[in-house]
Structures are given as C-alpha cells and as structure tokens.
Amino acid sequence: MATAAASSTAPLSNAFLPRLGPNGGAKSTRSLQWAKNQRQRSSPRRFGAAVITAKFELKPPPYPLNALEPHMSQNTLSFHWGKHHRGYVDNLNKQIAGTELESKSLEDIIIQTYNKGDLLPPFNNAAQIWNHDFFWESMKPGGGGKPSGELLKLIERDFGSFEKLCEELRSAAATQFGSGWAWLAFNPRPSDGKELLVVKSPNAVNPLVLGYIPILTIDVWEHAYYLDFQNRRPDYISIFLEKLVSWEGVGAKLAVAKSQAA
Amino acid sequence: MGSFSLHASCLAQPKLPWSNDCSQNLNSLKLPALDALEPYMSKRLMETHWGEHHHGYVEGLNKQLEKNDILYGYTLDELVKVTYNNGNPLPEFNNAAQVWNHDFFWESMQPGGGGMPELGLLQQIEKDFGSFTNFKEKFIEAALSLFGSGWVWLVLKRREKRLEVVKTSNAVNPIVWDDIPLISLDTWEHAYYQDYKNDRGKYVNAFMNHLVSWHVATVRIIRAEAFVNLGEPKIPVA
Numbered sequence: 001m002a003t004a005a006a007s008s009t010a011p012l013s014n015a016f017l018p019r020l021g022p023n024g025g026a027k028s029t030r031s032l033q034w035a036k037n038q039r040q041r042s043s044p045r046r047f048g049a050a051v052i053t054a055k056f057e058l059k060p061p062p063y064p065l066n067a068l069e070p071h072m073s074q075n076t077l078s079f080h081w082g083k084h085h086r087g088y089v090d091n092l093n094k095q096i097a098g099t100e101l102e103s104k105s106l107e108d109i110i111i112q113t114y115n116k117g118d119l120l121p122p123f124n125n126a127a128q129i130w131n132h133d134f135f136w137e138s139m140k141p142g143g144g145g146k147p148s149g150e151l152l153k154l155i156e157r158d159f160g161s162f163e164k165l166c167e168e169l170r171s172a173a174a175t176q177f178g179s180g181w182a183w184l185a186f187n188p189r190p191s192d193g194k195e196l197l198v199v200k201s202p203n204a205v206n207p208l209v210l211g212y213i214p215i216l217t218i219d220v221w222e223h224a225y226y227l228d229f230q231n232r233r234p235d236y237i238s239i240f241l242e243k244l245v246s247w248e249g250v251g252a253k254l255a256v257a258k259s260q261a262a
Numbered sequence: 263m264g265s266f267s268l269h270a271s272c273l274a275q276p277k278l279p280w281s282n283d284c285s286q287n288l289n290s291l292k293l294p295a296l297d298a299l300e301p302y303m304s305k306r307l308m309e310t311h312w313g314e315h316h317h318g319y320v321e322g323l324n325k326q327l328e329k330n331d332i333l334y335g336y337t338l339d340e341l342v343k344v345t346y347n348n349g350n351p352l353p354e355f356n357n358a359a360q361v362w363n364h365d366f367f368w369e370s371m372q373p374g375g376g377g378m379p380e381l382g383l384l385q386q387i388e389k390d391f392g393s394f395t396n397f398k399e400k401f402i403e404a405a406l407s408l409f410g411s412g413w414v415w416l417v418l419k420r421r422e423k424r425l426e427v428v429k430t431s432n433a434v435n436p437i438v439w440d441d442i443p444l445i446s447l448d449t450w451e452h453a454y455y456q457d458y459k460n461d462r463g464k465y466v467n468a469f470m471n472h473l474v475s476w477h478v479a480t481v482r483i484i485r486a487e488a489f490v491n492l493g494e495p496k497i498p499v500a
Contacts, residue, residue: 083460124409177356178411178432178450203410222411222451223460231314231452 056106056129058089061136068141071243076227084223085132092125106130107208114209127204131181134206135219137253140246147247151254158194165198166241169218172200173237179203179221185212186254188261213257216250298373302468307456315452316364323357330354338362339437346438359433363413363446366435370445372475379476383444383483386492390425398470400427401447405466411450416479418442418486442486444479 061067061081066074092109096102101109106126113123146162147155159165165184173182183199185207196215199207207214218240225236296312297305327333333341333354342362345355378394379387391397397416404427405414412431419426419441428436436443447469454465 079459087460180410222455226451226455227459230310230456231318 055093056089058086059133061139063136063141068139068244071239072139073228076225079227080219080223081132081136085129088125088128088132092122092129095122095125110206110208114205124204127206127209130208131204131206131217131219134214135181135217135224137249138216138218138246139240139244140249143244143246144242145247147251149251151247151251154196154254158196165196168198169216169241170234170237172198173218173220174234176200176202176220181206182218182220183207183212183214184216184250185210185214186257186261187212188257213253213260215253215257216245218245299371299473302457302472303371304457307454310456311452312364312368316361319357319360319364323354323361326354326357338365342435343438346434356433359435359438362437363433363435363448366443367413367446367448369478370447370475371469371473372477375473375475376471377476379479381480383476383480386425386483397425397427402463402466402470404429405447405449406463408449414447414449416444416446418444418483418490420490423490423492442482442490444482444486445474447474 065077109126113120155165180202185199229236296308341358345352345358387397408429415428415436417426417428417436458465
C-alpha cells in the first residue's frame with residue numbers, strides 16, 4: 001500500500017495554507033468562523049447557466065499528520081483521514097451529483113437527509129464528513145489540560161466540576177456500543193437551564209440533528225483507535241482527554257454557538 | 263450459577279472449533295490454534311478478536327448474570343431471544359448476543375475454506391438466488407454497504423422457507439426473529455482492521471474465497487430441515 005506514504009506528504013503543504021492561520025495550527029475565533037462559513041468546495045461554474053454545481057473537498061486537519069504523535073500515530077491519521085474521511089467525501093460527491101443536493105451546504109444536506117430519523121442515503125457520508133472535520137478540530141498537538149474562562153464557568157455551572165464533565169464524557173464514549181461518537185454540545189434552548197450537555201450518538205448521527213450545537217467530539221468508531229490501542233477504548237479516551245483535546249478550540253466553538261443562539 | 267464458559271473444559275475461555283484438544287486438566291490450559299486461519303486472518307488478529315473482544319463479552323455477560331436471578335439457568339440461545347425483548351433490548355442483550363455471534367462466526371470458518379457448497383445446499387442457493395454467483399455478489403454487496411458495526415448472514419427464513427442474505431447492526435442476529443442462520447461474517451472493524459485496515463473489500467473476498475466453511479453451512483441446513491419443510495408438502499390422497 002504505497003498510498004499510505006503518499007497521502008502523508010500531500011497534507012503537509014495544505015496544512016500551512018494561510019486560511020488556517022500563520023502557524024498552521026493556531027486559530028483565532030474569527031478564522032474558525034471564516035473557515036466554517038467557507039466550506040471547501042471547488043466550483044466549476046458553467047457560463048450562462050443558472051445552476052452552480054460544486055463538489056466537496058477533503059479538508060486537512062489543522063496540523064500535520066504526525067503532529068499528534070505519540071498519542072495518536074501518524075499511521076492512524078494517514079488511514080483515518082487519508083482513507084476513511086477521504087472515502088466519505090468521494091462517496092458523497094458521487095451521491096449528490098446531478099441532484100438538488102449538489103448546490104446545498106453540508107449542514108443543509110445533513111439536516112435534510114436526516115429526514116427526521118428516516119435516513120436518506122447521502123446522510124451517512126455527509127454527516128461523517130462533518131463529524132471528521134470537527135474531530136480533527138477538537139484536537140491539537142500538546143492538547144489536554146483544563147479549559148478556562150467562560151467555558152470553564154459553564155462547565156462548572158452545568159456539571160458541577162471539570163472532573164464531573166470528564167467522567168461523563170468518558171462514560172458516554174466508553175458505553176457507545178458499536179460505532180459512534182461522544183459529544184459536548186451547547187443547547188440554545190435548554191428547558192432545565194443547562195446549556196452544556198454530554199451526548200453520545202451512533203454511527204454518523206450528530207447533535208446538529210437534535211438541535212444542539214456541538215463544541216467537542218471524540219470519535220469512537222473502532223477505526224479511530226484500533227491501530228494504536230486495539231480494543232482498549234478506555235485507554236484511548238483517557239489519552240484523548242489528557243493529551244489531545246483542544247480546550248481552546250472548544251472555547252472558541254462555544255463562543256460561536258452562543259453568538260448564533262443569541 | 264448460570265455462568266457461561268460455553269465449553270467448560272476450557273474454563274472461562276470461548277472455544278474455537280478447530281482448536282487443539284482442550285485438555286481436561288485445568289492446569290495445562292491449551293490455547294486454540296489461533297494461527298490456523300493464516301494468512302487470511304492472522305494469529306495476532308485472532309489473539310485480539312477472540313482473546314480480548316470475545317472474551318470480554320463472556321466476562322461482561324457473566325458479571326451481569328451474577329446479579330440477575332430471573333435469567334439464571336437460561337441457555338445462551340434463550341438468553342439472546344429473551345433479552346432482545348422484541349426490539350427493546352435489556353442490558354444483557356449486547357453481551358449475550360455478541361457471545362453467541364462470535365461462537366457462530368468462528369464455526370462459520372475453517373482453514374482451507376472457501377469454494378462452493380454442493381448438493382442440497384447448492385441446489386437451495388440456486389433456487390433462492392438464481393445462481394451461486396448471484397448469491398456471492400449479494401453477500402459481498404451487503405458486507406460492503408453495511409454502515410457502522412454489524413454482521414452479514416446467509417439465513418434460512420423460517421416462515422418464507424427460503425434463503426436470504428441479511429444485514430444486522432451491532433449485536434443483533436437472526437435468531438431473535440426465529441430465523442436460522444447458516445453462515446455469518448463479522449463486519450465490525452475489529453474483525454479485520456489489524457490485517458486489512460480500511461480495506462473491507464479485501465477482507466470480504468478473503469472470507470468468501472478462503473475461510474467460509476460450506477461444510478458447516480451444510481450441517482446447519484440439514485439440522486434446519488428438521489424444523490423447516492423446504493420441499494413441497496406431501497399431501498396424502500384419500
């Protein structure tokens with residue numbers, strides 16, 4: 001499989017494109033928002049035609065594939081991003097070609113094809129693209145530690161303590177049976193006053209379809225941890241929380257979520 | 263205690279059907295031949311899949327049963343159906359069904375497997391799928407399109423009295439609908455990731471061409487015919 005080596009060189013140049021910030025990893029809230037709104041698409045416009053067709057592109061993680069070593073290996077990233085994530089992008093483009101979904105944003109496709117739980121075929125691919133983009137952004141080299149500021153305040157208000165939040169996240173991630181994700185999400189319309197909640201979801205489902213705004217995710221599909229941890233999912237979750245999670249990123253997403261909800 | 267060792271001579275370890283003799287002497291616990299399916303399913307993968315995942319389901323189930331008097335004394339088959347609870351599964355279901363599923367999966371394979379079934383089973387496949395090639399295509403397509411974790415089955419549908427290819431998610435299996443599986447393929451990523459990484463297609467082909475045991479499938483359909491009449495009913499004329 002020569003592709004494993006090839007795919008690790010390509011993103012190195014992509015990872016340092018200006019839109020991701022001058023250091024390739026550091027991002028301000030504004031550039032996050034900008035990047036989110038500027039969903040990567042190539043748009044070959046047809047002259048004279050009213051219809052714009054656009055294909056989704058595979059967005060690289062905001063760091064090189066080896067940047068999360070030794071906690072998440074380059075080997076894992078090269079398969080997880082280079083094969084799985086890329087596969088979802090290729091497959092979605094095939095599925096929406098020539099359909100009315102072609103001109104919609106990724107989030108719109110997700111909500112529409114979720115179809116209130118009666119999933120339409122493009123849902124799995126669309127949601128998995130979104131989920132994986134979000135997952136890479138939930139991590140950073142030298143991650144871990146504790147959140148601060150407004151995020152920490154809300155965590156302590158809604159969970160009691162940061163430790164309690166971590167317990168809930170660990171439990172959700174460990175008990176999601178089969179494939180899925182665990183999330184920290186923002187609820188813009190909480191009935192109990194708690195704006196932050198931990199959610200787990202199966203396969204490709206994400207909190208957007210539940211009306212929440214995700215601010216953190218951990219991928220617990222086996223392909224996310226099998227090469228590095230085999231069946232030891234709890235160890236993977238611990239390493240994620242201790243060494244990988246980007247609380248700055250989470251805080252930024254929380255700020256965006258609150259401003260959208262206001 | 264309703265504790266599942268499945269084959270008591272191997273203590274609490276699930277047994278592999280092609281293993282060496284599991285000695286009655288508990289002190290000389292022999293491991294099954296985890297390398298027997300090489301190179302299509304490596305020893306390293308078997309050590310994790312059987313030794314950690316399958317073993318984990320057995321231990322998890324035993325722990326759950328320690329606290330549950332109602333489920334004490336059920337056979338594994340009964341446990342799976344009862345805890346499925348008509349689609350609203352009880353906590354024990356995942357473990358019970360996964361124990362059952364993995365036993366069934368190991369037995370669905372053999373060293374030197376693959377090829378084609380013969381005689382009665384082949385005839386039934388040709389009757390219900392048109393040809394063996396058609397069946398194989400359907401089975402592979404099901405395995406490749408199953409999203410998330412799950413299993414693909416060749417099943418004898420009891421009421422319809424015909425063979426079908428069925429996909430199930432996570433731990434679900436056809437016995438909860440009272441159907442009779444003949445072979446299964448584990449498409450959870452842990453079943454192939456160490457050997458094939460993301461290339462599920464290669465794994466499925468290796469299974470179809472080198473691992474699946476049509477011998478076992480034949481034995482299973484012979485047994486099934488004690489419960490399902492696959493022929494035309496013989497109505498005596500007065």
